Amino acid sequence: MGIREKPTRMDQVQSWRADFPVEYLYTTGVAGERFAKTLRERGMLAATRCQRCGVTYLPPRIYCQRCFADLSESWVEVPLQGVIHTYTVVPVRATGEPSQSLEVIAYIRIDGTEGGILGRVAVSPEAVYIGMAVEGVLAPPAERRGAVTDIRYFKPILS
Amino acid sequence: MDEGVAILGVGVTPLRPISPELSQRELIFEAATKAYIDAGTEPAEIHSFISISEDFHEGTSITDEYTPDQLGAILRPVHTIAGDGLQGLAAACMLIQSGIADLVAVEGHCKTSNILNHEEVFAMALDPIYERPVGVPSHAIAALEMRRYLHETGLPEEAVAGVVVKNRRNALRNPLASYGASLTVEEVQASPLLASPLRVLHTSPYADGAVVLIVASAARARRKGRKPVWIKGIGWATETPWLAERSWGRATYTVVSAQMAYRMAGISRPRKEIHFAEVDDTYAYKELQHLQALELLTPQEATELTRGGDFEGPLPVNASGGSLGMGYCFDATALYRVAEATWQIRGEAGSHQVPGARTGVVCSWRGVPTTTGGVVVLQAD
Ligand SMILES: [Zn+2]
Numbered sequence: 352m353g354i355r356e357k358p359t360r361m362d363q364v365q366s367w368r369a370d371f372p373v374e375y376l377y378t379t380g381v382a383g384e385r386f387a388k389t390l391r392e393r394g395m396l397a398a399t400r401c402q403r404c405g406v407t408y409l410p411p412r413i414y415c416q417r418c419f420a421d422l423s424e425s426w427v428e429v430p431l432q433g434v435i436h437t438y439t440v441v442p443v444r445a446t447g448e449p450s451q452s453l454e455v456i457a458y459i460r461i462d463g464t465e466g467g468i469l470g471r472v473a474v475s476p477e478a479v480y481i482g483m484a485v486e487g488v489l490a491p492p493a494e495r496r497g498a499v500t501d502i503r504y505f506k507p508i509l510s
Numbered sequence: 511m512d513e514g515v516a517i518l519g520v521g522v523t524p525l526r527p528i529s530p531e532l533s534q535r536e537l538i539f540e541a542a543t544k545a546y547i548d549a550g551t552e553p554a555e556i557h558s559f560i561s562i563s564e565d566f567h568e569g570t571s572i573t574d575e576y577t578p579d580q581l582g583a584i585l586r587p588v589h590t591i592a593g594d595g596l597q598g599l600a601a602a603c604m605l606i607q608s609g610i611a612d613l614v615a616v617e618g619h620c621k622t623s624n625i626l627n628h629e630e631v632f633a634m635a636l637d638p639i640y641e642r643p644v645g646v647p648s649h650a651i652a653a654l655e656m657r658r659y660l661h662e663t664g665l666p667e668e669a670v671a672g673v674v675v676k677n678r679r680n681a682l683r684n685p686l687a688s689y690g691a692s693l694t695v696e697e698v699q700a701s702p703l704l705a706s707p708l709r710v711l712h713t714s715p716y717a718d719g720a721v722v723l724i725v726a727s728a729a730r731a732r733r734k735g736r737k738p739v740w741i742k743g744i745g746w747a748t749e750t751p752w753l754a755e756r757s758w759g760r761a762t763y764t765v766v767s768a769q770m771a772y773r774m775a776g777i778s779r780p781r782k783e784i785h786f787a788e789v790d791d792t793y794a795y796k797e798l799q800h801l802q803a804l805e806l807l808t809p810q811e812a813t814e815l816t817r818g819g820d821f822e823g824p825l826p827v828n829a830s831g832g833s834l835g836m837g838y839c840f841d842a843t844a845l846y847r848v849a850e851a852t853w854q855i856r857g858e859a860g861s862h863q864v865p866g867a868r869t870g871v872v873c874s875w876r877g878v879p880t881t882t883g884g885v886v887v888l889q890a891d
Contacts, residue, residue: 358530358531361530364530364531366530366624369569371566371569375638377638377639379639383639386640409754410637410639410640410752410754416750416755436658436758437654437655437657437658437661437758437759438654438657439650439653439654439657439705439706439707439708440703440705440706441647441650441653441705441706442703442705456644456646456650456654456705457654458654458753458758465755466752466754466755467754468640468754469641469644469646469753470644471644476706481657481658481661498639498643499639499640499641499643499644500643500644
């Protein structure tokens with residue numbers, strides 16, 4: 352069989368099943384460590400600011416992607432507040448298992464920065480809209496691990 | 511390009527949902543055999559070989575070591591590009607323009623049906639510290655883009671459904687396409703939501719396949735009896751790897767790629783100078799977004815076009831059926847579309863031939879979560 356002659360039934364072909372058993376450590380680096388520590392200890396978001404470009408980076412980076420300046424000494428802290436830039440309502444979990452409850456996932460532009468964060472928003476799918484002001488809800492201080500998952504979810508800011 | 515670089519030969523395997531009859535290497539062998547015959551050459555005459563592959567789509571690490579034998583490239587210059595198909599084609603242009611090679615084979619493939627964990631492959635592409643732990647499914651990233659695109663353009667979701675109807679209908683006339691169908695906008699909008707507003711039928715289904723293109727210098731391409739299609743301009747760009755930095759509503763990588771390709775091709779009025787387009791439609795909204803970035807159609811014009819017949823009109827888009835109609839084959843997708851454009855310009859596209867197709871554009875995208883894409887302008891001899 353092959354290019355000259357093709358099988359017509361699945362039981363005529365064979366496959367070999369295997370997986371990719373690899374694990375990694377990801378060094379968080381200067382920016383990642385500062386971000387984690389600030390979130391864990393003060394419940395704030397650490398960002399870097401390029402004065403020359405007038406741009407604040409979140410997630411923080413120790414370089415400016417526009418002018419290539421070194422930003423490792425140029426930090427600001429901003430609260431977990433922002434605006435929904437875009438959102439989706441997801442009925443199925445990443446694993447493919449059907450989920451009874453719908454969840455709102457949004458990309459949130461964080462106030463005072465040019466960046467933002469991906470997160471879940473505790474709001475009904477009918478009520479969410481682009482431009483909605485939201486704030487982050489953090490895990491209690493004792494439960495924080497210094498990871499982005501310390502931000503449990505976002506919720507609408509009631510005005 | 512001054513000296514001229516041409517596509518001299520094309521070989522593809524038909525895109526199919528599964529391909530149990532051949533291994534990955536054998537699929538490539540089939541495509542390569544066809545390409546060498548089409549170009550009137552043989553592997554011994556090829557000066558350099560380029561393979562497009564991505565380890566996680568192959569299921570092997572250091573995949574470049576898997577390339578040479580099935581292309582006839584043992585003991586020859588070979589390199590692998592883990593990128594978009596058009597980045598591979600650009601590398602072939604550079605080899606030729608720099609005088610290193612006169613004849614280059616560019617190969618792309620994907621056996622999508624052999625990947626059992628597409629979601630995990632996607633998750634590994636996200637930043638491990640800021641993005642991956644949030645646990646967002648891949649289609650949700652596309653849905654976030656689609657929502658922002660509709661918000662910024664004011665288009666209704668039905669405009670996106672119109673792209674699906676058109677491309678799957680076009681695929682009915684393409685024997686290489688796997689997913690031709692007669693659908694209505696209502697049927698598309700009744701398909702299940704993956705992540706609102708993105709529905710199952712807005713998403714191109716996976717397909718297995720392999721493509722080989724033979725690219726030649728002007729001197730080689732002008733030999734008697736050949737049918738060169740000229741690469742007039744090519745461009746590629748990456749916006750940013752960070753979800754936090756991207757524009758979400760616009761395909762900025764296409765804007766930059768198109769500027770580069772048009773400048774090289776001497777195209778100043780794309781709407782007048784380009785006769786047809788093969789445009790990435792991995793997700794249906796992407797076709798509309800890419801056409802705008804290519805300065806070919808406004809979102810409103812593109813929407814209008816999906817309603818009419820698609821082979822004549824002012825700008826036939828995805829006469830092949832696109833990825834929605836042919837099937838999505840990861841980084842090989844762009845090379846399938848270059849193959850389609852080559853046949854259109856040669857007048858060999860059969861029942862989906864665009865009349866008067868002399869100058870065409872192909873626009874590619876590397877899929878979620880990337881902001882990488884390319885543009886190539888192809889022209890008749
Ligand atoms: Zn700067």
